[in-house]
């Protein structure tokens with residue numbers, strides 16, 4: 236049996252967070268992912284092992300059943316990844332998902348969109364994504380530079396789904412759900428702000444990967460595509476999360492990844508929900 240989702244309520248919206256897989260890294264291994272700030276990150280992380288996850292958010296909002304990102308799918312070492320079997324095991328009919336919002340097109344976010352046979356995993360869903368992200372990854376220049384299996388996957392994914400809606404962020408894509416530019420980690424990455432009955436949740440996608448970055452926003456992870464832009468986006472979102480006291484979700488934080496960015500003296504702290 237796959238692990239159970241974390242269930243919460245945001246105003247009238249029911250949220251469930253599924254993990255597509257968890258991992259644990261030694262502090263020095265985690266710090267080494269920040270090539271310009273290895274020593275500083277090592278100090279921020281401390282001595283405890285770093286727990287990570289791929290936290291996939293499912294929202295039930297009226298008639299809409301919305302998934303934000305899809306895990307690694309067949310790119311996972313485990314066949315199908317862990318998200319798809321977890322959804323099935325916990326009573327989520329894949330055909331009941333009406334919308335999949337994609338924060339960005341890295342494989343650990345879009346890999347679950349296709350079945351092993353190459354058909355849509357979510358046969359009745361439309362995809363919503365930011366136009367800058369789509370235009371980057373679907374350009375012939377980008378595809379030509381990718382490993383062949385990834386390029387083929389991207390081409391066939393966006394051909395397999397009949398409805399792909401591209402928006403220019405910031406944009407309200409569904410009532411109370413906004414895509415916010417968080418460019419840099421991937422050229423067109425977006426965060427997602429969800430609001431219902433005055434309650435709000437900020438899904439930061441991969442704007443930062445672990446809470447230990449909160450006091451070192453200038454530390455770029457080696458996967459940031461446009462580092463300076465990623466740093467600026469990260470700073471802005473951290474400030475917003477703190478100043479507006481937003482419930483915040485990190486895609487790669489320890490499961491389920493929900494908490495608040497708070498200030499303690501001259502430092503930021505991550506308070507788990």
Ligand SMILES: [Zn+2]
Pocket residue numbers: 341343344441486487
């Ligand atoms: Zn990621």
